[in-house]
Every structure is written in structure tokens, then in C-alpha cells.
Amino acid sequence: ASEEEPADKAGEQSRQVVVFAAASLQESFEAIGTEVEADHPELLVTFSFGGSSALAPQIVSGAPADVFAAASPATMQQVVDKDAAAGEPVLFARNRLQIAVPPDNPADVDSLDDLADPDLKLARCAAEVPCGDAAERALAAASVEVEADTLEEDVKGVLSKVELGEVDAGLVYRTDVQAANGKVKGIDFPESGKAVNDYLIAPIADAPEPDGAAIFVEFVRSERGRKILSDAGFDVP
Amino acid sequence: MPASTSPDHRLVAARARPPLPLLVPGLLALGFLVLPLLGLALRAPWRRLPDLLTSAQVLDALRLSLMCALLATLLSLLLGVPLAWLLARTDFPGRRIVRALVTVPLVLPPVVGGVALLMLLGRRGVVGQYLDAWFGLSLPFTTAAVVLAEAFVAMPFLVIAVEGALQATDSRYETAAATLGASRWMVFWRVTLPMAAPGVVAGSVLCFARALGEFGATITFAGSFPGVTRTMPIEVYLRLQSDPDTAIVLSLLLLAVSVLVLAMLRDRWTRSGLT
Amino acid sequence: MPASTSPDHRLVAARARPPLPLLVPGLLALGFLVLPLLGLALRAPWRRLPDLLTSAQVLDALRLSLMCALLATLLSLLLGVPLAWLLARTDFPGRRIVRALVTVPLVLPPVVGGVALLMLLGRRGVVGQYLDAWFGLSLPFTTAAVVLAEAFVAMPFLVIAVEGALQATDSRYETAAATLGASRWMVFWRVTLPMAAPGVVAGSVLCFARALGEFGATITFAGSFPGVTRTMPIEVYLRLQSDPDTAIVLSLLLLAVSVLVLAMLRDRWTRSGLT
């Protein structure tokens, strides 16, 4: 909805806050950006969304970023390791796993245990990526042995396979199920508390606009920011 | 009576039905390439198209994509055709290695390619730091960076296709041109290039299409700022995260536009030749 | 005395230094393509290479990648060369549209291509549901799916490069073959193909390289299961999330292997021709 505004404001001599953020934050952060701009008319919030792992090397190699919001502690760590973050990153959102099944739930899944059925087609993330790491933790906590048919590189891959009915179930984040608009059904499971993924945010050391960065980070952690994030399905600490 | 390349002057062998061993696999290939798109097109939620087509963000991305892909193709033509010529027509030590090296960016995962570009041209890159220090020039996260990233990924396609075409053209016409006093440059420009034109066109099509579809290297080297570096594929990628259906409509839109552009360019090229 | 394509029989114009307008951009292009790789290679943590080279997971991925890329190239040759021939040598209504359609998978973001393949050949796909119901055949999550996904993405490169080469070869030799009683198939096999060989080789190189680097369509259509569908690019992307340095070493390893394979294949092709 706010898409035209940054372009319009670019004409004025406003101060630009550049936020590098994980792609899964796009909708929430764009909403937050609009509100920040409303609060601070002198600011223009610009986003560069992408995979966290693509954004980290950009920041390390001197991208003109003011804020980095990462979808995993590991990618944030890459930035911290190169002393590119200003101060300690803070946790601002969590994402919780759900079992996603096609709306008609052909395999009648309603718990983690059901995933152990060898005939069931299951998709989940690979252990190397955050959602896979979370899935491993959840399955370990539930002591379920499952054999997935595919170990995806990101959670959207899992989701699209569920949507298209290629698999009977997949382990995805709650935000993804919510964004899928009813094309998949989400099933909560008790061990999901063990299967969370942490989102971290930090201002950048060489930020061209450190004040703006602070304002943005602060807004994300404010009540209004938390509301927007939790509406999108995130857990907010 | 030397070769004629313009179709209307060609001897035409009677065109009966093409032989089955060519027709069947050819049609299979066509089906294989086109049917998935058809499926996609049929299932795509086209009613969202009007919204998308009036969204400034989409239009920005589309405009940016076309412009950058065209510039990248132009850059690739300017640099890549000479490189192809060097590979095809000169003999220097290590030519085989160079030819293999040119192929290499094809295999590199684009994101890694983007990282490599950052390492070279980034603000702290091997070359980039001097650009920054001496000229205050910073390439990454600008539209120029998009063009560079696309050219890096797409140029090898052009080079290899053009080299293949050059290898296949009869170099005796070039020697004839040389006896007429044409410098090597003139031979290249007035004889080699026009005779290899179909290959150059094919290479440019590949290059343009690859550049238009480029995503990994672009987002890594240039970022994804709306209106500046966010091309259609990045837009599609981001939509895939939130709204896959829209993403598909957008891809198909990209397709349609690219087909249109290619048809237009091809026509012009084929009509006027390259001279 | 018709064209000679074997270099030793060619008239050789004296090879002075190449003209500057070709040399300079050619070298620029080379630098542009090779320097980033060099930077990457210099900064990569090579000491991890021994570990990686003995890791079963990496070796599995490498083997799988090579095999699938070769198979995809083979499939593309089998189906794509006939298609290129149909486009270049026959005249059917709508040929221009078909040619444009063939270009289209180039522009499609690979992930969307994967979705399209799923819609067609997936468990609930238009064709796939019958494959499943009638033959109990399910393509996704199999190695065959990797080959198909790679072929879908890479075949257009072959088709367009080969079509360009066919356009550039003198069709009068084909008419000469026809007067000798050669069927169109034989003309194709014994005259057209050998004369367009450099273009076919170039197209295959492009196709192989593109298939080897394929990521998006593969992971979407075939998934990523170690040893079955997890190719090197997928491995690289996974590592990029957790351990970017390793990812870079892996990419460079992939490069090295692909250069090796291409050099080997090219040599063989160029030596024996295609007949």
C-alpha cells in the first residue's frame, strides 16, 4: 500500500534509513516503515530484502546499510564477527514451527508422531538452515524418528510442496502458514516451543544514518512494532 | 557462386514433411519446454493482473529489468564479441585455458558470483577500495551494479555462442577481404561479423534472456532497493515469500514482456543485418 | 573449391597483432569474467579443501551433479537439436511464435520453472497424476526429476545456439546432398550436423554448464535429498547459510571439475567431429 511513497519522498532532502532485512520480514517491516515515516517525516525508510545469508556478506563488504535484521543468529554472527554491527544484536521476534498439511489433509496428520509413517511424503528444511535446525530440535524433543523425502534449502520450498500437494506434510513456520492464506492448514504441536527460530536486529557500525537506525530499531521493539509482528504470526519476546 | 545467406535467394530443396527422427524429438522438446508454461498460465490467478499492472512497484521493477538487461546485453556485445573473436581467430598460448575460464561463470552459483563481484568491486574489494578512495565511486547497490552483475552472469553465453558461430563460418572470405587491403578490424566488421550474424543474434538472445532472469548475483552484488536495483526476478522472489500466486503472475508477465522485446529486436536485427 | 573447416587446410592470413578495437575490449571482457573468480580463489579458505574432498556428502553431491548434468545435456541434445533444426530449416505457420516460446524458459525465474514442472508432472500435476495412477510413477524427489529440471532450464540454451549455427551454415550443401538421393534425415546427419558442429559443441557447453549450475528449478521440482537429488549447487546454497567460506570453496571445486569435464568433452568432440 505504501509502495509509491518512498519514491515520492526521495525527491525531498530527507534522511534515508536503509534497512537490510530477511525476506520473511518483508510485509511486517514495510508496515513498520510506513509508521516510522509517519512518526518522523524527515526520515525515508528504504528496504533491501533478501535471504539473510545473501545480505550478510553485503554488509560485511561495506554496503550502505543502517540496520540489519537477520532471520538467524548464525547470519547475524557473520556480521558481528567482522565487527560490522554497532553493539550487541537484539532478539526482536521468534518464529515457531507448525506442521503444514494440504487443506484436505490427505494423510490425516495431527501430531509429530504421525510424521514417522514411512509411506507419508514429508518435506522439511535441511539441518544447515535455521528452519531445519529447529525441526531437528523439535523432533529430538518429541523423540520421533522421521525420514523426510526432501531437505529443503528454505522454508518456502517446503511450503510450496505442501501447497501443491507434492507432500502430505511439511514443517514450516507459523508465519508462513498464515501468509499462505488458507492454501495450507497449520497444525500446532507441543514440542514447537523447542523449535523456534530467533530474529535478531542490529544497527550497523558504519551506518551513514546512525540516528535513523536507532529510531527504526527502537520502533521495531516498541509496542506498535510488536503488534505488527505478532499480527504476522511471529512470537514477540 | 558463393553461399547465399538471404533465404529468398537460396536453393530450396522441396520441403516435404520433415523426417520422423527429427520431427518426433523436436515436437517432444517443444512440448517439454512449453507445456509447463501452459500449465502455469492456465492456473495463474490472472484476475490480479490489472492490480499488478498498475502497481508502481511492479512497473518500476519491469522498467528497471528491461533497461538493465538491455544495457548488460549491450555491454556483453561490446566486450564479449571481441573476446569470442580472439578465441576463434587468434592463436595465443593458453587459449584453451582461457576458453575454459570463460565458461566458468556459467557454472558458478550466481550468489557466489555476486560475492565474487563484491570481493572485487565492493567498497572494500580488491579494486573497489581504490575506486572508492580515488574517485569516490562506489558500485554496489547502484543500478550500474545490476548491469555489471547481469553482464557477469550473462556474457559467457554470448561469448560461447558467438565463438561457435565464428568457428563455423568460412574463413576464406576473410582472406579474400585481406587481399583487398581490409585491415583486420575492417575484415571483422564488414565480413566476419555480418557472416556470423545469426550466431551473434542467437548469443544476444541468450545473453538478454539470461540477464533478464538474473537473480542471485544481482541481489548479492546490487541489493534489492525498489526502483534502483530491484529487478523483476527479485520482485518475484520476494513475492514468492509472501504471495506465491502473485509471484507466478509476475513471472508470466516478465515472460510476455521478454518475448515481445526479443521478437522486436530479432526482427530488426534480421532485417538490417549488422552493418 | 568449397569451404574448408579443418584449420590446417585453411588459407591463413598472416597473423599480425590483433587490431586494438578487438584486443582491448576482448581483454577487458576476459578480465571482467576472470578477475572476480581470481579474487574468490585467492580469499577462499583452501585449507578446508582436504576435509571437503573426503566428505561423503560432498563427493555424493559432486558425482550426482556431474551425472545429472551430463544426462540433461544428452537429453537436450537428443530433443533440442531436432527442435533447432525444425526452427531453422522448416517453414511452418507460427514458427516465430514457437521460437519465442522456446526462449521463454530462459527468462523464467528457475523456482517458478520448478513450480511449473510440478504443476505438470507432480503428483497432482496435469500429466503427473496419470503417471502416478496408471504406472505408479512419481517423478518428484527422484534423480530423474533432477535431470528433467536441469534439462528444462538448460535445453533452450542449446536450442538457440544450435539454431543460430544452423542459420549460419550454407544450406546449398544440403541441396547438393539431396540431389545425391540422401533422405532429409541423412542430409541432417551426414551434412547439416557435421557442418554445424562448432555450434552444437558451443550449445552443449552452454547447456552442460547451465545444467551443472542449476539450483532453483531442481530444488523445487526434485527437492534436495543427499545422494538422490542434492546436487552441488544445492549443497553450496545450504553451506552459504551456515558456513559461507566453505560454500565458496565448494563452488570453486565445482568450477574446477566443470572446467575439466568441458575440456575433456570438447577435445573429444572437436577431434572426432560428430559423425
Place this chain on the structure above:
Amino acid sequence: MTAGLTARMRVRRGGFDLDLDVAVAPHQVVALLGPNGAGKSTALQALAGLVPLTDGAVAVGDRRFEDTAGRLRVPAERRGVGMVFQDYLLFPHLTARDNVAFGLRARGVARRTAHAKADAWLERVGLIAYARSRPGALSGGQAQRVALARALVVEPDLLLLDEPLAALDAGTRIEVRAELRHHLADFAGCTVLVTHDPLDAMVLADRIVVVEHGRAVQSGAPSEVARSPRTDYVARLVGLNLLRGKAKGHGVALECGGSFVTRDTVDGSAFVAFSPTAVALHRSRPDGSARNVWHGRVVGLEQHADTVRVQVDGPPPVLADVTTAAVAELDLTPGAPVWVAVKATEVSCYPA
């Protein structure tokens, strides 16, 4: 049944218009003569099915190749023609042997047999040493001979030769022409030959069609055309006395009576050829160097721009080209007795 070629061809090609009827009986050779750009190559290409007819029909016997009325068009590869192209069109990627064997392989002949036959033909044209050379490594004349072998080896129903001897040097030309003649004599099909050389045309062809601007301006047996050429151009092009006989050493006993002394030594059946311009007519028996002198009678005179073609009864009967002044001086009128003299060095003699 193999019956002859009948063709009614009308071809538009850019600004050029070909309108030519050609009929060739089996076993017969028809030569197309005419200036550059007359449409000779176009006619051959149309017969081979390489350019479509705008209008007309082509058939060999009852096999109809093309008929614009019936919308019928047999593609080139199923016409069973053999063709020598003016610029050879040897496949650049194949050796001379493979070039020659190509047509046989296309007809399904086994590789080994095909190669053996190809080698035999390369032997005949004197190029067996070049069997493994690519066309790029052949000289112009060598390439033309390979092209000839390639067309002849398949023994096609219809043979189309576009200046098959043009690039050959004088010596080779005589040999290859003789070889070609032999082949054509054994050849059951129809042949259409394009050549600029009147000797080729007269020696090889049974009928001559003179083409100008895409139209036939004259046609007939070589001797007929030679006797009464319709234009000065044709007269110059088609003047040749061609006599058949049995040769022994320098002498030839002619079939039509009389005998001939020639420079060349041939044994057995032979042709004796000399130009009408080489024939001198005298009122009394000449005592000069001319080795062939006989008495005859004028039976016809045909005036052209600067010369008169005189038909003299023999034996042997000959044509003589003389100037108008000579006609007046010698008082040459039909019925007048004359002495005919032809120098032996002016006479070519070929094995027939």
C-alpha cells in the same frame, strides 16, 4: 520402363524469367548452350527439384517429378538425379572418397562396397592419390573431377552436368571428356549438359538447345544446328565437323567413306573432329601441307554476318566456313565441284 525426360519449365527468379521446354530420350544427351546468365544453371536446378517451378511440369517416363497444375512436387532426394554443380559443392568436412561414396551410402550401399566403387571412380578421374584429401586441399580442377565422380557413381536416372569440364586443363580435359563419353554411352538414363565449349557439346551431345535470355532460340541435332545455325553466335559456337571411323596409327577409315590423316594416333573406333573454319576449299587439287584432300560437291550455302557456311558432299561430307569474298572468287554455288583440304594438325581424333 525408363522413358525420357519431358520438361516444361517456367521459373521466375528475381527479375529473371526462364521459359524452356526440354525433352530428352533415354540414352540421349542434350546440351544447353548459351551466354552467361541465360538460365542454364537455373534450368538444371529446376530439373533437380532445387528451385520450384512457377509453372510447368517435369517427368521422367511415367514418373512425374513436378506438375504445377496437379500441385505435385517430388523432393530432390527422391528424383534420383545426379548433379554436378558449377561450383562443385563438395562437402567440406568429408574426404574425396567420402564425397564420392555419399550418394551410394544414401542409397543404402554398404560402406565397404561404397568405398570400393568410390575408389574405382577416383581412379578413373586420376585422383586416387587424393582419396583422403578434404576438398579444401584440392586444386580447382581436382575438385571438379571429384564432383564429376560423385555424380556419376550413383548411376542416376537423370544426369545433370553444369560445366563439368570447365576447370580442367587441356590435357586432363581430353581424357576426362573421353571418360565421360564412355560413361554416357553405357548410360541408360537421360543427360542434360551445360557447357561453354562447342567441342564438349558436339562430342558429348545428341541434341543441342541454345538458350538465350531464358528462351530456347534453336535446337536440334548438333550436325543440324551446325549446318544451319540460326544466328551468327550459334554458328561460331556450334561449328564442328564430327566424323566417325576406325583408327589405326595416324589414319582413320571413316564410316561414311573416305579416310583421314590425323595428328593424334588412336587405335580402334574413333572420332575425328575439326572446325568448319579449318576446311579450305579449292578449285583445283592443292599441293600443300594439307594431308586430307578430297573432291566433293557443294550442296548448300548459308550466309551469316561475315562468313558463309558451305555444305559439301563427300565422302566425307563436311561443313566449311569461308568468307563471302571466297565464295565469289571460287564461284561456289550448289552443285559446284570443289576440292576440300583439311590439315592433319587441325584434326583432333578421340577414341569413341
Place this chain on the structure above:
Amino acid sequence: MTAGLTARMRVRRGGFDLDLDVAVAPHQVVALLGPNGAGKSTALQALAGLVPLTDGAVAVGDRRFEDTAGRLRVPAERRGVGMVFQDYLLFPHLTARDNVAFGLRARGVARRTAHAKADAWLERVGLIAYARSRPGALSGGQAQRVALARALVVEPDLLLLDEPLAALDAGTRIEVRAELRHHLADFAGCTVLVTHDPLDAMVLADRIVVVEHGRAVQSGAPSEVARSPRTDYVARLVGLNLLRGKAKGHGVALECGGSFVTRDTVDGSAFVAFSPTAVALHRSRPDGSARNVWHGRVVGLEQHADTVRVQVDGPPPVLADVTTAAVAELDLTPGAPVWVAVKATEVSCYPA
């Protein structure tokens, strides 16, 4: 200073070996004659810089083109040669006009001027109507004429012509040959010509080099070579009487004395050409159709396989080929008086 071409060429090409010295003075035309595969085209390519010398040196005046000793090698495009290729090699993507203008454009001539000059040359070779045709739409003879125009228009220092008239029909050939002669007469550079046609060689060349198996077997002025050909092959190839004079109507007053009657009518300076085989020798004055009869004296005899070439003093002096039998019968010995007869129809006459 433009001085002549001096070339010492040794070229290995597969199994073939060329070893040939050629020297051409400015203004001079040297013809290479020889059988197919003798190495004529190879020699031209070496002169043009298209095949490297294995050993030797090529220079025009003091401009050294190539010297294997000095490791010097000027690339083709800087030698300033003009070349007509045996297979023309017209650029298929350019019109006839652009083909001809190519060399001028390469030398930096403005487009407009280049096109005007190209058109002038197309006019000369009779192809102005085809200026906008692509080579694919030209007939063989038309293509050759365009190739000739393309080489000549640039007025190169060194002109290399590989069978430039081979594909032309008889009529066009005479015209183009005369045109070429004119051009060569005005041409300050050196010309090397390859041809299979003795008439071309004799009319166009100042010197003849006969090449066999890559070696020169005989060389000299055409009249010398014609007078004493070293082999029978050369004798047949290079036999021609060529006389110069002033023509009026059918008569030509020869420069060397005497006069000639010809079939052709020419006005002004002209060449008279006829073969030695066309010359009949008599003991007494013949009364036949021969329009040209004069008295002479035998000055030399040269025996070849089957014929004797008799050198007769004039005026005009001529060569006659007669059989050995005729020599015996007429008792032809040096010093013997003879009557010489040449039929007017045997004599060609060209404007010089």
C-alpha cells in the same frame, strides 16, 4: 619507385611441394600455365600472403613482402595486391556493388566515390543491371566478372588473377578479355595470371611460365615459347600466331609488313591471331578459299611427338604446325621457299 616483383617461393602443402621462382617487371604480365594440381593457385596464394612460404622471399621493388631468412612477413592486407580467386569468393552478404567497392572502402575512399567507381567497373563488365544483386543471385559467369571487377578497381601494385575468364561464355570472354587487356596496358603494376586458355595467355601475357608438379619447366616470351616449346604439352598449349596491325573493315595492315583478311571487322589498332595448325604450306600458290596467301621461306623446324612446328619468314613471319609426312612431301628444310595460306575464317581479330 615501383620496381618489379621478384619471388623465390618454396611451399610445402600436405604432400605437395611448390618450388618456383617468378620475376615480373612493372607493366609486365606473366602467365602461369600448367595442368591441374600443378601449383598455380598455390603460387598466387603465396604471393598474396595467404599461405606462408616454407622458404624463400617475395618482394615488389624495394618493398619486401616476405623473407624466411629475415623472418619477415607482411600480412596480406598490407601487400596491396588485387586477387581474383578461382572460386571467386564474393562476399555473400554484400551486393555486387558493395563487393566491388569493398577494396576502395578498405582504402578509405568515401562511400559515394567508391560506389561510383564500382558502378563504372560493373558497367565495363556488363553487369550494371546486377549492381544490387547478391552473389547468390548471380550466374557463374556473372560472379566471375564481378570478382574481376572487385580486384581491378583498387589498382593494386600486384595483380593476381586465377583463371579470371574460365566461367565466361565465348562471346563475353572476347569482350572481357579485351577489356582486361586494355586495363593491363594502362596498369603500372605487375600481373601474374593463371589460365588454361592459350589464347588468354598469348594475348594477355608478356611472359609465360609453364609449371608442372610445382616446378617451372619452361619460361619465356610467348613467341619464344611458341616457337620452341620444350614439350608436346607446351606446344599444344602455347601455339598461336599473334600479329599486330591497323585494321580497316575486313583488312589489317600488319606492322611487320604484309596484310591480312579477317572474318571480323575491326577499326584501328588490332591483333590478328591464328593457330599454327591453321597455317597451310604449299609448294605452289594455292587457288583455294584461303584469303591470306603469301610467299615465305622456312627458317626453322622443331620436331614434336606427331607434328613439326615450322618457322616461316614473312612478311609476316608465322609458325605452322604440320605433320611429319607433310614435311617430307613438301621437302621443308631451312631455306626452302613456301607459299603460306591462312583462311580468313581461321583468323581472329581483336582491337588492341
